[in-house]
Amino acid sequence: MQVTINGQRYTLRGGESSEHVTKVASYVDGKFQEISQRVPPHTSSEKVAVLVALNIAEELFRTQQQHEELENHARNQTLDILKVIDGKLNV
Numbered sequence: 001m002q003v004t005i006n007g008q009r010y011t012l013r014g015g016e017s018s019e020h021v022t023k024v025a026s027y028v029d030g031k032f033q034e035i036s037q038r039v040p041p042h043t044s045s046e047k048v049a050v051l052v053a054l055n056i057a058e059e060l061f062r063t064q065q066q067h068e069e070l071e072n073h074a075r076n077q078t079l080d081i082l083k084v085i086d087g088k089l090n091v
Helices: 018-036 045-089
Strands: 002-005 008-011
Touching (some): 002 018, 018 045
Antiparallel strands (some): 002 008
């Protein structure tokens, strides 16, 4: 399947659906355009690509941290509920 990122066409192969690949490529292209508008006009595509990668990596790390925090919160809530249930059963 072919996708376009920053005006360049790429041929990709993989196990994901074409809809998924298109969404991912569109997201990366959008990030490329967004960052391209925030850097000096003569910034190389390579530098913009590195900034895009760093930006997406930061989003990933932030999302992973939020996921861990939610998991910990859910685990603690579950333990609290189990303690209450256990207390009621042992009355």
